Amino acid sequence: MALTPRNEIKTYHSTWVKIAHWIGTCSFFFLIFSGFEILMVHPRLYWGETGNDLMPAFLEFPISRNYQHGGWTSLEPIFNRPNSPMSAGRTYSIFNENGWGRSLHFLAAWFLVFSGLFYLILAIFTGHIKNNLIPKFNELTLELIIKDIKDHLKASLAYLQGPQYGLLQKISYLVVIFILLPTIVLTGLTMSPAITASHPYLLTLFFGAQSARTIHFFAASSLFIFLIVHVWMIIKSGFKKQMLAMTIKNNADEK
Amino acid sequence: MQMKNKLIISRRAAIITGLSAAMGTILTNSCTKPLPPTYGNILRMGDVFTYEAQRALLDVKALAKEYNFSDISSFPATGSINPSDASLPGFNVDYELLHRNQFVNWKLPIEGCVARPGKYSMDDIKKFKSRTQITRHTCEEGWSAIAEWTGTPLGLLLHHAGIQAKARFVNFISYDNYNISIDMFDAFHPQTILAYGMNGRNLPIQHGAPIRARIETQIGGQSVKYIKKIVVTDHFVDTGDNGWAWYMGI
DSSP, rough: OOOOGGGGGGOOHHHHHHHHHHHHHOOOOOOOOHHHHHHHHHHHESSSSSOOOOSSSSSEOOOSTTTTOOOOOEEESSSTTOOOOEEEEHHHHHHHHHHHHHHHHHHHHHHHHHHHHHHHHHHHHHHHIIIIIOOOOOGOOOOHHHHHHHHSSSSSSOOOOOOOOOOOHHHHHIIIIIIIIHHHHHHHHHHHHHHHOOTTTHHHHTSSHHHHHHHOOOOOOHHHHHHHHHHHHHHHTTTHHHHHHHOOOOOOGGO | HHHHHHHHHHOOOOOOOHHHHHHHHHHHHHHHHOOOOTOOHHHHHHHHHHHHHHHHHSTTTTTOOOOGGGGGEEEEEESOOOOOOSSTOOHOOOOOOOHHTTTTTTTEEEESOOOOOOEEEHHHHHSSOOOOEEEEEEEETSSEEEEEEEEEEEEHHHHHHTTTTTTTTTEETTTTTTTEEEEHHHTTTOOOOEEEEEEEEEEEGTTTOOEEOOOOSSGGGSSSSSSSEEESSOOOOOOOOOOOOOOOOO
């Protein structure tokens, strides 16, 4: 081993990756926390433009006292015809902490958006996406994919230094960066009356305001599952080494 | 090859210039105009940033989506649902008296930064050209509903009262003791109306009779029900930190 091949040179994460990673992590924590509070206030999901307590839900969660709560004045038809939409007044005092919940959600969202844009711009221009994230053509064989899945199921996972990512790792990062995060930001914006007034195509893109809310929920759940698997893999491949690689260790230390 | 390189750099420069220009506009606006109070609270500072970003990046005159008559949905009434019922929150003696007389004595004062402050009866308000719109109410709780609203554009009334150039905020005070203020962009938005009709009938008590605001570019809670008074001001009227953002475009 007189010569170290190019692709085995130890590389830790770049400083800008570390910065974006931790700001994104913190904002994600606050977004999940406040997002769960917001869901507790109205723990029902719908499909289409509208959905409320007087309409059937697509999914309901027993996560607060607002779940299937009573306390409504009698239903009154809006029109004098069969199957008329209804109106009723709420007399029940609901759980609602959205005053800080919403403000915290939007504040954290700004941090996610800015760290995301910072990451994306640098990842494109430094070649990080092209060189480290997009799987090489010869990596994409069924054999290698099966091998990588088998490796992940073993008791311990080989520790890869910094951005020498494994195949499944590359694919999951690309899904998070280019599918889940843009979807969660855009569906979030689709729930805004001011933004959809200026950008009405968002409502078309996500099948309506309530559909956008439902997609927002599933994208958040997918990101949460990603987080759990991500942390699990970090533990399996050496928690201490991985944390050092994402924080204080850098390429200059190796020289 | 050199050409290609040059192109990439100029595109990068363009993206960076564009982003910094947008950020710059937002930050300069925040610094040059006195804004609603933040109470030294980081959440409220975030709200002010969101407000400035929306004002800088969005078309303030763009209309909210309007729907078809067949899209009208069931509509829960929340918050206060009857200020003339002493057993419910939001009870108000004056409102109870007005309600007992079918609101014949109801008049809407418009005060503050207007050349001709005055009181408008329901007949006065209905003399203006009306606007009917089928729009979606988006509640901060997470639900939404579609209804048809008929009313007088707030902008017409403000012009009639002789709104002054220094005016910056329109404050709504309601019988159920609710205070909301909006800026001039939302006050003069074509879909911002004082609604007296809902789904082809007079506005029901539960939904804010005799008149409620419809502010279609903000979250439903800003569309104040049971309006008692409108005050136009040249400064932000601080009603204290009630825990909610004052602007709710999102």
